[in-house]
Amino acid sequence: MLKSTYDALKANIGRRSFLKMAAIATAAIATSALANDGITRSATEQEIKNPFPGSENIKTICTACSVGCGIIAEVQNGVWVRQEVAQDHPISLGGHCCKGADMIDMVRSEVRLKxxxxxxxxxxxxxxxxxxxxxxxxxxxSAHEKFGADSAMFLGSAKMSTEQAYYFRKFAAMYGTNNIDHQARI
Ligand code: SF4
Known part of the structure; x- marks a missing residue:
C-alpha cells in the first residue's frame, strides 16, 4: 500500500518537489515525536489568554519607509514579542503594507545589521x-580629489523624510555633482 502510494506520488510530481515534501514530512514526524516525549506540551488556558505576562504595549512606527505607519509593539523584558496595528494612528489609521506587518521579524532578525x-x-x-x-x-x-565630483553617486532612501531628502540634495550639491536619485525611483 505504502509502496504504491510512493510510486503514484513519484509518477505525478517532479523529483525536486518530491524530495521537498519528503523533508517536510520527516520534520513533521520528528516534531510529533518530540511532543509525545513530553519535550513540548499544550499551552495552558492562562498561557493562551496571556502568553506574555508582564509585557507592555509601546506605540511606535514602522521604519521601513518615511510614511511612518503606527505599530503597537508588545515588549516583554526588553524583547519585542508581538505586534499589532495602531488603530488610532493619525496617518495609517490601523493600516499597514506587508513590510510594516513584518516589522517585528526584521527587528529580531539574526542577520540584522546593528x-x-x-x-x-x-x-x-x-x-x-x-x-x-x-x-x-x-x-x-579622496575620490573627489582624484576623479572629480562626478565620480560619486548619491542615492537617497525611502526612509528619508522630506526634510532629510532636502539636506541630502544639499549635500550632493556641496560635493559638486548632480548625480543624485531616490531609492523609490527604482
Ligand atoms: S507599513 Fe509600509 S507604508 Fe507604512 S511605514 Fe511601513 S513600509 Fe511604509
Whole structure:
C-alpha cells in the first residue's frame, strides 16, 4: 500500500518537489515525536489568554519607509514579542503594507545589521559610528580629489523624510555633482 502510494506520488510530481515534501514530512514526524516525549506540551488556558505576562504595549512606527505607519509593539523584558496595528494612528489609521506587518521579524532578525561593519583581511569587524563616518568622508574626499565630483553617486532612501531628502540634495550639491536619485525611483 505504502509502496504504491510512493510510486503514484513519484509518477505525478517532479523529483525536486518530491524530495521537498519528503523533508517536510520527516520534520513533521520528528516534531510529533518530540511532543509525545513530553519535550513540548499544550499551552495552558492562562498561557493562551496571556502568553506574555508582564509585557507592555509601546506605540511606535514602522521604519521601513518615511510614511511612518503606527505599530503597537508588545515588549516583554526588553524583547519585542508581538505586534499589532495602531488603530488610532493619525496617518495609517490601523493600516499597514506587508513590510510594516513584518516589522517585528526584521527587528529580531539574526542577520540584522546593528552596527557599522568593515571587512578587513576577509573578516568582518565592528566600527564605531565616528570611525565609520571618518572612513566614508576620507574616501569621498579622496575620490573627489582624484576623479572629480562626478565620480560619486548619491542615492537617497525611502526612509528619508522630506526634510532629510532636502539636506541630502544639499549635500550632493556641496560635493559638486548632480548625480543624485531616490531609492523609490527604482
Ligand atoms: S513600509 Fe509600509 S507599513 Fe511601513 S511605514 Fe511604509 S507604508 Fe507604512
Amino acid at each position: 552596527h557599522p561593519m568593515v571587512k578587513e583581511g576577509g573578516k568582518w569587524k565592528r566600527l564605531s559610528w565616528d570611525e565609520a563616518l571618518d572612513r566614508i568622508s576620507a574616501k569621498l574626499k
